Amino acid sequence: MASFQSLPGFRDFYPEEFSRRQHIFRVWRQGASAFGFQEYDAPVLEPLELYKTKSGDEIEAQLFSFTDKGGREVALRPEMTPTVCRMVGAKAGALKRPIKWFSIAEFYRYERAQKGRLRAFNQFNADIFGEAGPEAEIELIALLIQCLNGFGLTKDDFYIRLSDRDLWFFYLEALGLNENQARGILSAIDRYEKMGDDAFTGYTEVHGELAAATKEKVLTFLKIKSLGELESTLAPFKSDKLAVRLADWRKVLGGLAAMKLNDFVAVDLGVVRGLAYYTGFVFEAFDRKGDLRALAGGGRYNDLVKKLGGPDLPAVGFAIGDVTTGLLLEQRGLTPRFVTAPDIYVVIGGELERAAAFGDIHALRGAGWRVEYPFKELAFGKQFKAASESGAKLALIYGGDELAKGVVKIRDLTDRSEQEVPRDQVLVCVRDFLSGH
Numbered sequence: 001m002a003s004f005q006s007l008p009g010f011r012d013f014y015p016e017e018f019s020r021r022q023h024i025f026r027v028w029r030q031g032a033s034a035f036g037f038q039e040y041d042a043p044v045l046e047p048l049e050l051y052k053t054k055s056g057d058e059i060e061a062q063l064f065s066f067t068d069k070g071g072r073e074v075a076l077r078p079e080m081t082p083t084v085c086r087m088v089g090a091k092a093g094a095l096k097r098p099i100k101w102f103s104i105a106e107f108y109r110y111e112r113a114q115k116g117r118l119r120a121f122n123q124f125n126a127d128i129f130g131e132a133g134p135e136a137e138i139e140l141i142a143l144l145i146q147c148l149n150g151f152g153l154t155k156d157d158f159y160i161r162l163s164d165r166d167l168w169f170f171y172l173e174a175l176g177l178n179e180n181q182a183r184g185i186l187s188a189i190d191r192y193e194k195m196g197d198d199a200f201t202g203y204t205e206v207h208g209e210l211a212a213a214t215k216e217k218v219l220t221f222l223k224i225k226s227l228g229e230l231e232s233t234l235a236p237f238k239s240d241k242l243a244v245r246l247a248d249w250r251k252v253l254g255g256l257a258a259m260k261l262n263d264f265v266a267v268d269l270g271v272v273r274g275l276a277y278y279t280g281f282v283f284e285a286f287d288r289k290g291d292l293r294a295l296a297g298g299g300r301y302n303d304l305v306k307k308l309g310g311p312d313l314p315a316v317g318f319a320i321g322d323v324t325t326g327l328l329l330e331q332r333g334l335t336p337r338f339v340t341a342p343d344i345y346v347v348i349g350g351e352l353e354r355a356a357a358f359g360d361i362h363a364l365r366g367a368g369w370r371v372e373y374p375f376k377e378l379a380f381g382k383q384f385k386a387a388s389e390s391g392a393k394l395a396l397i398y399g400g401d402e403l404a405k406g407v408v409k410i411r412d413l414t415d416r417s418e419q420e421v422p423r424d425q426v427l428v429c430v431r432d433f434l435s436g437h
């Protein structure tokens with residue numbers, strides 16, 4: 001007989017994995033709520049056109065796309081950014097600024113499966129629309145840090161590499177490169193970490209040989225590790241554009257330092273981001289050990305809302321993935337214990353007692369307690385074993401003798417002490433007992 005498995009890169013979430021995922025979602029949601037972001041959701045299936053040219057060649061090649069029965073070209077969403085731009089763009093006039101939105105959703109990319117990369121994964125997306133200044137970057141980077149701190153991860157576990165595509169363009173322009181050549185350099189830099197010097201082969205194929213002095217200056221820029229170094233490297237260029245960008249850098253790093261988050265952020269111009277729509281600051285979060293792929297990525301994308309037919313609306317945002325986050329939590333022993341224990345296990349004598357017990361079981365559940373009982377008639381010994389194995393804190397015993405006396409026995413499963421309580425007092429007594437624990 002054929003045995004069916006989930007598709008490569010897709011996950012089954014058995015209850016234990018599901019509870020881990022819920023924990024991750026809960027921490028993200030708490031972070032977003034503390035920062036005053038509002039939650040939204042969107043369709044899983046979108047017109048293919050939404051991603052064409054907007055997301056970039058890499059994502060376009062990874063789309064799960066097909067023609068639907070009405071002849072429409074559609075794609076499973078590979079990311080949220082174009083969708084949220086479409087949504088915000090359509091109602092921008094009616095939304096209070098700044099627009100701070102978040103979502104938790106599943107995405108699909110036909111990637112080669114590898115550690116930390118799957119074909120279906122979840123992301124927490126947080127974006128701010130309508131704020132052109134670097135205040136939005138401060139808010140979002142602080143939120144990103146909070147969303148990882150919320151798991152118990154510290155500055156020793158992860159950090160954020162902050163970079164700037166505008167700064168790159170202005171710097172390359174000051175070095176005498178035109179926009180086309182600058183784009184070529186940025187895609188070489190995107191590959192540089194993985195490929196080393198070979199990354200520039202693609203550039204020379206398209207744009208011709210890169211002057212040795214220019215390449216040297218590009219590599220120097222890549223090595224910059226602090227705002228001070230950035231300022232001194234750029235000082236000889238008397239460019240207004242560069243001066244304005246540097247002022248924004250001071251604001252972002254100053255704001256984060258005032259929040260005591262400076263240890264989480266590294267100046268690192270090696271991050272340029274593969275997605276096509278980024279315009280200014282870009283950033284990525286990584287584990288400190290460097291074992292894992294990126295935990296999160298984002299940046300400013302001031303042109304995308306307009307490109308998708310909306311108004312001219314500045315925007316910046318990021319997404320954290322659940323796969324790398326889950327791997328990092330596991331590595332650091334921060335995965336929560338899987339708890340299935342009920343509060344109360346009900347031990348039932350026979351069929352007659354079952355009817356009496358059912359009334360109380362339903363009332364206890366209605367009061368919010370987690371209550372279990374055996375479906376079938378069982379010897380008392382077996383039921384007590386099941387009760388203690390269940391992890392419940394107390395057992396309620398509905399035996400023939402007890403019911404004849406109009407009482408129920410409460411057994412403390414931690415020390416096995418017992419007491420009898422009148423049947424009509426069960427709810428109150430259980431509440432007193434469990435709230436004392």
Ligand code: HAM
Nearest residue numbers: 079081117118121294295296297298317318319321323
């Ligand atoms: P991204 O860098 O493509 O950005 O993805 C963000 C995060 O999602 C990654 O850092 C990674 O943790 C996770 N991720 C991406 N692809 C996969 C995969 N195949 N398997 C597992 N995890 C994955 C974006 O998606 C942008 N739309 C983020 C953004 C929001 N920019 C502005 N707003």
